[in-house]
Amino acid sequence: MPPLRQICYANRLSGNKWLGLLIDTEATSRETKRFESRMRTARLRHVGAAPEDVDYKTRRGLDKALFQNLLTGKWIKDKRNLMITGPCGVGKTWLACALAQAACREGVTVLYKRATRLFDELELAHGDGRFPRVFKTLTKTQLLILDDWGPDRLNASQRRDLMEIVEDRYGNGSTLITSQLPISTWHDVIGEPTFADAILDRLVHNAYRIELEGQSFRKQEVKSGDETPAN
Template sequence: MLDHPTLDQLKTLRLDGMAEAFAEMQKQDGTAGLSHAEWLGLLIDRETASRETRRFESRMRTAKLRHVGASPEDVDYKSRRGLDKAMFQQMLTGRWIKDKRNLMITGPCGVGKTWLACALAQAACRDGITVLYKRMPRLFDELELAHGDGRFPRLFKALTKTQLLILDDWGPDRLNASQRRDLMEIVEDRYEVGSTLITSQLPIDTWHDVIGEPTFADAILDRLVHNAYRVELDGQSMRKTKLGTGDESIQS
């Protein structure tokens, strides 16, 4: 029998999906009557699916999402928080990312801003889009250290080249001069090149004060907000929902 040599060759060629399918099909009586072309087609289909799964998993690892399990299928549209179902489902298609537009999600603590951002990120990863998640307070700390140890060019490239950059938890602390400059450089290089998703407890009309210096604030917000979709949430914290359900209500 050629089972073992064939499997070994497929694995040597790193055709793991085909190897798995070959082993399974050898055990199934229903595949005995398939033509060579049908066999080959099934093996190729499995290899294609296997590779896409691996690419998706790689994109998810690179994204480093806060809520890895945030799934588009689990979005809660019933809670009273002002989430427009039709609009959000349109966002899940990823068209706004292909159009290089931005998205701002605002609302009080606990209404699910970060979870929704991560659900959008997972949908993007499924569609082959590269994603990077950063909490803004930690990002600024990371940028400060990177300036000192020589890692800044590498970090800056990662922030500007990803197709979707998520900046979670904008504000409330006012930016210092170095943070303003870094943010300006990031949004300038991303403008009309990639999409940026920002979550914040603060209304957008207060962001100017968070940036601080009027010239920088005007330039940064012009590049971030003018072509952005907005999701403005309200209501009470969803964290009050009983723990242990595993759904969005306790992971917001």
């Protein structure tokens, strides 16, 4: 229902303008509900990570022009990927979630997964018959976020699952990966050279890269007594 102030204002409008106001209000309400639904489905680690709150002042190697371009979502429309690397605590996950929220605002479907938990989920899905459904969810979402990639080496089953996911998503959706490890070491994490070459070729060759540096925000927050998540 429109707020009281809108109703009082609407009483002074002509019939056509009143109808237009009702239509605009209903459209806004529906879009808000769709956005909230996309956010719930995304299951972001930092739900409150808003694009407007990104910290560009702290020295950590974040290219403001590049990040603001990424916030437009064109990279997702172009089916390109994004790799965010850097040491623990510099805001990789928060930035990924801010990009995800921006994408949800534009009607993009998003799914956030911590890499280690994803592989555990896939292993269980193989055992109880849910794998086709889980696999479809992972491959059909427009933006898949794999958070905290590495450092544990993948086993044979994990390599196969990742290869299938990456292969199906290639050219059909965007993948965002955060990792404490530099991309040059990912080949070793995957383990088997043939799989590693194929997976990284599909993930990295068309990807934007953000390579962060600096000290952990968490250590700075402990010193200042501020427990706000790193952004």
